[in-house]
Structures are given as C-alpha cells and as structure tokens.
Amino acid sequence: MERxxxxxxxxxxxxxxRRLWRANIVTVIGAQLTVVAVPAQIYxxxxxxxxxxxxxxxxxxxLVxxxxxxxxxxxxxxxxxxxxxxxxGLIATSACFWLQAAFGGEDxxxxLTLFAVQQAFFAVNQPTRSALLPRLLDDDLLPAANSLNTTVMQAGGIAGPLVGGALIPLIGYSWLYLLDTITLFATLGAVVRLPPxxxxGATVTPGIRAVVDGFRYLRQQPVLMMSFVVDIIAMVFGMPRALFPEMAHLDFGGPSEGGLAFALLFAAIPAGAVVGGVLSGWVSRVERQGLAVVVAILVWGFAMVGFGVSAMLAPRAPxxxxxxxxxMLAIGGAADMASSAFRMSMLQAATDDSVRGRLQGIFIVVVAGGPRVADVAHGATAAVTGAAVAAAGGGVLVVVLTVVAALAVPAFVRYRVTRRG
Structure with a gap:
C-alpha cells in the first residue's frame, strides 16, 4: 500500500x-538563491x-x-x-552576477540585463530538457518522471528563498551568486554524460516560420490544444498570489510589511505541490489522463473558492x-502538481518528435505567462470587489470555464494512454 x-x-x-534528476536537486536550490538575491540587490x-x-x-x-x-x-x-x-550559458551568466556583486556593483x-540574458538561456534550456524525456523513458513512465521533476522544482521554490533570505545578511549577494554558479556544474556533468x-525526422530551420508551424501543428491537435486552454483557465482566473500581501494584512491580521501570515500564504501552494509529489504513486496508474487533468483543475478551482471564503470569514476567527x-492553497498546490504532470506527459507522448521542442516552448510560455496575467487581473478585480471576493470569484470561474471546455471538446476528456502491465 505504501509503495x-x-x-x-x-x-x-x-x-x-537519474543523473539529471539528482543534479537538478542541487541546481534548483542554487537557482532560487539567485531568484532571491536579484530583487533584494536591486532594492x-x-x-x-x-x-x-x-x-x-x-x-x-x-522568456516568451x-x-x-x-x-x-x-x-x-x-x-x-x-x-x-x-x-x-547559465553558468556564465551566474558567474557574471557573482563578479558584479563581488566588485561592489551599483549599476x-x-x-537587469544579466537577468534578461539568464532568462533567455533558461527559456531555451527548459523546452529542450522536457523534449528529450520521451527519448530516455517509455511513455508509461512519463507521468512519474514529470511528477518527480515538479516535486524537486517546488521543493526548491520553498528551500531556496528560505536559505537565501537567511544568508543575505550573513554572507552578502556575491556568495549567493557564486553558490548558484557552482551548483550548475552538477547539471553540466549530467548533460555531458547523455548520449547524442x-x-x-528533423527538417526544421529555426526561425519565425518554424515557430508558426509549431502553432499550426498545435491547432490541428484538439487534445493538445485543450491541455493549454485548461491550464490558462486555471492560472489566469485561479492564481491569487497577487492578493496575498493584502489578504495577509487586512483579512488575517498580519503586519503590513509581511509577517507569518504572509509567509504561510506564499509557501502553501508549493508546499502542497511537494506533498502531492511525494504521494504521487497513483499518477502512473491513471489511463484517462484527460479526465484526470479536468478533475485536478476542478479541485484547484474549488480550493481557490475555499481560500477566498476563508478570508471572508477571517474577521470572526483570524x-x-x-x-x-x-x-486550501496546499490542496490547490497538490492538484496543480498532478495537472502539470499529466499535461506535460500528454504533450510529450502525443507529439511527433520533430515538433516536440516547439510545443514544449509554448508550454513554458503558457506556464510562465499565465500567473503574470493573473497578477494583473486579480489586482484590478480586488480594487473593485475586495481581495477575498476576487479570489473566490476566480475559483468559481475556473470551475465553470473548465466544465464548459470539457463539454466543448469531449475528445480531451476521453483521452487515455495504455498502461503496461
């Protein structure tokens, strides 16, 4: 049962x-040190x-x-x-971060330019890394592999900021950048040992036409297209992170500059994703992956409704x-982890190898862009309705629009893979 x-x-x-995954454990934490250090140094x-x-x-x-x-x-x-x-390239940019800080950089x-260059290398690296998984693993192992990768990413998202925030006053920015530079060599070592x-069937000349051809391919694949649509619904309407500072202060009684409530709200979603990843043994046994994505996003939506309602009731018992x-946020994080694992597995397994990289590139853009659009949408809505209502209303929209999308493209709900054994 435990297994x-x-x-x-x-x-x-x-x-x-295994080598890539183990190296990623070290590298992700190092990368998060830079994520913390850059805005702190700018401020x-x-x-x-x-x-x-x-x-x-x-x-x-x-990134786009x-x-x-x-x-x-x-x-x-x-x-x-x-x-x-x-x-x-990532190692070189991290080293440049270190050098500018070590020499007392004030520019x-x-x-910001170094940050942009780093994100450009990251934006090419990630779709490439995801696109090669189906060449290393059988299709029935992809959900498990993506769950393992997501778990490491989310765990790094918790550990990195905590460690970085504690170390900045002690050792300064330059050492954080240097640690990030050193940890990246673990990934480089794992990549060197990959086979060619x-x-x-590669016939692509990189350029705008190749990108357009990728979108054209996606448009002709309704199941894959829906995997993007439902993620956009979940993130744009259901990601309330822009509301956390206001809700922590006004609804849950925390100080205006942060505090425990603020920290707990920000940590809850990645913490839930980590727990969901640790308890993800079931994902490899799911054959109806389209239905699983719909259910996971509905759970996410209902969890965001619960989050908003809890803030409405907070004045009675903060x-x-x-x-x-x-x-509620942790439940949402676990559901999002499952949704991400299934959607990425569908994208990897149901796509021709010759176009797999471009679709992974679109995936990266959607994953990165959706929450940023949500920040704007939730902030604007909260100014009119209040943060709690905006969060709960966004969750309701996720539920309604996901059901509508599932009914509009039943092939997505019916999509299944054949599990070995």
Whole structure:
C-alpha cells in the first residue's frame, strides 16, 4: 500500500534520467538563491519597488521570445548539444552576477540585463530538457518522471528563498551568486554524460516560420490544444498570489510589511505541490489522463473558492481561518502538481518528435505567462470587489470555464494512454 501511495521512482532506474534528476536537486536550490538575491540587490541599490518590478518585464520578455524560438532550436539540433550550450550559458551568466556583486556593483541596468540574458538561456534550456524525456523513458513512465521533476522544482521554490533570505545578511549577494554558479556544474556533468539526441525526422530551420508551424501543428491537435486552454483557465482566473500581501494584512491580521501570515500564504501552494509529489504513486496508474487533468483543475478551482471564503470569514476567527486558507492553497498546490504532470506527459507522448521542442516552448510560455496575467487581473478585480471576493470569484470561474471546455471538446476528456502491465 505504501509503495502504491508514495512517488513512483521507476524512472530513476534510467541512469541518464537519474543523473539529471539528482543534479537538478542541487541546481534548483542554487537557482532560487539567485531568484532571491536579484530583487533584494536591486532594492538595496535603488530603494525602489518600481525598479524591482522591472524584473518582471526583463524576465518575461526573453522568456516568451526565447521560449518559442528555443523550442524551434530544440527541433533542429541535437538536444544534448543544445543543453550543453545553454547550461554553459547559465553558468556564465551566474558567474557574471557573482563578479558584479563581488566588485561592489551599483549599476541596476547591468543587473537587469544579466537577468534578461539568464532568462533567455533558461527559456531555451527548459523546452529542450522536457523534449528529450520521451527519448530516455517509455511513455508509461512519463507521468512519474514529470511528477518527480515538479516535486524537486517546488521543493526548491520553498528551500531556496528560505536559505537565501537567511544568508543575505550573513554572507552578502556575491556568495549567493557564486553558490548558484557552482551548483550548475552538477547539471553540466549530467548533460555531458547523455548520449547524442538528434531529432527524429528533423527538417526544421529555426526561425519565425518554424515557430508558426509549431502553432499550426498545435491547432490541428484538439487534445493538445485543450491541455493549454485548461491550464490558462486555471492560472489566469485561479492564481491569487497577487492578493496575498493584502489578504495577509487586512483579512488575517498580519503586519503590513509581511509577517507569518504572509509567509504561510506564499509557501502553501508549493508546499502542497511537494506533498502531492511525494504521494504521487497513483499518477502512473491513471489511463484517462484527460479526465484526470479536468478533475485536478476542478479541485484547484474549488480550493481557490475555499481560500477566498476563508478570508471572508477571517474577521470572526483570524487564526483558525488562516489555517483553513493555508490548507486550501496546499490542496490547490497538490492538484496543480498532478495537472502539470499529466499535461506535460500528454504533450510529450502525443507529439511527433520533430515538433516536440516547439510545443514544449509554448508550454513554458503558457506556464510562465499565465500567473503574470493573473497578477494583473486579480489586482484590478480586488480594487473593485475586495481581495477575498476576487479570489473566490476566480475559483468559481475556473470551475465553470473548465466544465464548459470539457463539454466543448469531449475528445480531451476521453483521452487515455495504455498502461503496461
């Protein structure tokens, strides 16, 4: 029973996946140190949240542009070679972060430019990395492999900021950047040991036409298209993170500058995803993956409704309702982990290898862009309705629109894979 409940570790029997996964444990934490250090250093330089906010622009633009172009590159060149180039690029940019801090850097535009370059390398690296999984593992192991990867990413999202935030006052920014640089060599070592991975049937010349061809292919695949649509619904309408500061202060009684309630709300979704990943042994046994995605997103939507309602009731019992709010967000995080694992597995298994990189590039753009659109939408709505109503209303919209989408494309709900054994 315990083995069936805990994460399915069979993908780790593959030595190439195992090396990449183990290296990622170290690398993700190192990357999160930079995620913490960059905005902290910018604020220390300028004393302005407006400059800190520019990281969103300098991060999102290269992520979109190079995410799409990187997908085309991943369909044109040997994916091992592309990973070697981009991982080396990430190491170089991290080293530049370290050097500018070590020499007392005070140029905020240099820091933002380095951040943009780093995000460009990341945007090419990630679709390439995802596109090669079906070449390393059988299709029935992809859900488990994606669950293992997601669990590491979410765990790093918790551990990295906690460690980074504690270390900045003790050792300064330069050492955090240096630690990130060093940890990336673990991934480089794992990539070096991969076999050559040329694209099967590659006929792509990287460029705008190749990107357009990727979108055209996606449009002709209603099941794959729906995997993007339902994720956009879940994230744009259901991701309430922009409301956490206000709700922590006004609804749950925390101080205006942060505090325990603030920290708990931000940590709840990734913590739920980590727990969901640890208890993800069931994902490899699911054949109706389309239906599983719909159910997971409905759970996410209902959890966001519960989160909003708990904030509405918070004035009566702030501590108790904070516990309920954190629980709802954690449930949502676990559901999102499952949805992500199934959607990525569908995208990897049901796509021709010759176009797999471009669709993974689109996936990266959707995953990165959806929450940022949600930040704007929830912030604007909260200004009119209040944060609690905005959060609960967004959850309701997720439920309604997901049901409508499932009814509109029943082929997505019927999509299944054949499980071995």
């Amino acid at each position: 069936r409940l805990l994460a399915d570790t069979r993908p780790l029997a593959n030595p190439h996946f 220390a330089m300028t004393g302005s949240s407006a400059y800190v906010g520019l990281t969103g622009v300098f991060g999102l633009v290269p 542009v190079f995410g799409l172009w990187g997908g085309a590159l991943a369909d044109a060149f040997d994916r091992r070679t592309l990973l070697l180039v981009t991982t080396t 905020v535009w240099l820091l 991975l040329p694209v099967i 501590a108790a309702m904070l516990g309920v709010a954190v629980l």
